[in-house]
Amino acid sequence: MRRRDQPEAEREEAVAVAPAAGGVRRFGLLALGHASVGAAALGVVLPLLPTTPFLLLAVWAYGRASPALAERLRRDRRFGPALRRWQERGEVSRGAKRRAFVALAAGAALTGAMVENAFALGAALACMAGAAAFIATRPSSSSDPDPREGAE
Structure with a gap:
């Protein structure tokens, strides 16, 4: 390993x-x-x-x-x-983090608009919050030479 x-x-x-x-x-x-x-x-x-x-x-x-x-x-x-x-x-580029957060926010907004069941909505939003927290706690790479690298 x-x-x-x-x-x-x-x-x-x-x-x-x-x-x-x-x-x-x-x-x-x-x-x-x-x-x-x-x-x-x-x-x-x-x-x-x-x-x-x-x-x-x-x-x-x-x-x-x-x-x-x-x-x-x-x-x-x-x-x-x-x-x-x-x-x-274990690094994630700053640009990839930004794109991930935008995608998670858009996904949360769409989920909030489309899901009527409060339990399902809460579970989905909790998963998205967990994903955002995981991404936020990863170290950022010292350089982000290509803004399209690691496209989300």
Whole structure:
């Protein structure tokens, strides 16, 4: 297992030697990875559907089923830097945080306008508040070179 206090070279080595799952488990993880990449692709073009969480899930699933596919996502020109920052340091760019908060606020407003059941509304808003709190407590990256990086 990789740790944040490991030197980068050791972390990369740990990723390279991670054994891939086999059989049915590997098939399920690959299916999850492919579905997550598909959902992320939809998130690029659909408002309010996040992209990055699906890519993080895909990297996790691919990392256990096919390390080569996980590495391909980590090296992607557009999304790779955000994925690597998250995996290496647990960082989220300031721009990604802003977009996440805007999406959560819009989702909360739509939910408030559409959901009549008070319990369901409260549960949905509590989940969104939890997600916002989680995002707010993640460290921000020291630089945010590409404003579209980690599109939400």
